[in-house]
Amino acid sequence: MTSNKEPALNDVLLIPLVEAALTEDLGRRGDVTSQATIPDDMQAQLEIRARQAGVICGMDLARLSFALVDAQIEFTAQVDDGELVDAGTVLASVRGNARHLLTAERTALNFMTHLSGVATATRQIVDSVVGYPAQITCTRKTIPGLRIVQKYAVRCGGGRNHRLGLDDAILIKDNHIAIAGDIKKAIQQAQSFAGHLIPIEVEVDTLEQLAQALDAGVSLVLLDNMSPELLSQAVAMCQGRAKTEASGGITPDTVKAAAQSGVDFIAMGYLTHSSTALDIGLDFHA
Structure with missing residues (x-):
């Protein structure tokens, strides 16, 4: 695995997330355990340390977690988001x-273990399809309230983002088609609405639907829950008429077979809803 440097998110975007998390944890009385066991004027130094190898993400969220509790805490980062580290690496020291x-x-x-897990899983999957044209993307299957940082973690792991929300692209899915009447009608209505600046993607389940979508004209086709064999046939049908994206239940065990079909993108909800947290701890420095 290699490191991937991603421009940091602005604190303005992160502070509300950290404030909400701290409010949830502090409750009505604050940290009663620390109040009960530690003198109020005691100082300490601790180290945030990776307990297993992986790609780190969430350093700024960690920094803000300490800063919003106590602005006098000194947070010294030793690594950057997107950096691959070994087990035992000190990620940051905190004093106060x-x-x-x-x-x-x-x-x-909580922020660091989850987001580093997303970044690590993304990097492992990206590395597993090196040599194929497919680019790995996330989906909108994110934890409510955390989408912006989960998608940032995907980028730190070397992946790409799919739609950030419902407002930045048109993706015509099965229920849109069913309610509109058919694929052709749904695409025509979308084209009339979108103008020339909003891309249009349509989800298809069969090669027959794909042919209809291509005839109607779209920027991208989402090939939903197709076998590797069907994916290969779909890619051959498109022949440059539209970009292709495989989606639907793709996991680390099946992603390579999807990539071998020649699709341009592979969308994986797995990245944000099923990645395992990276083991990171806070250790007392005597």
């Missing part, structure tokens, strides 16, 4: 009021 460090600990680690 001991109570406040422990109050922010879980929020900081």
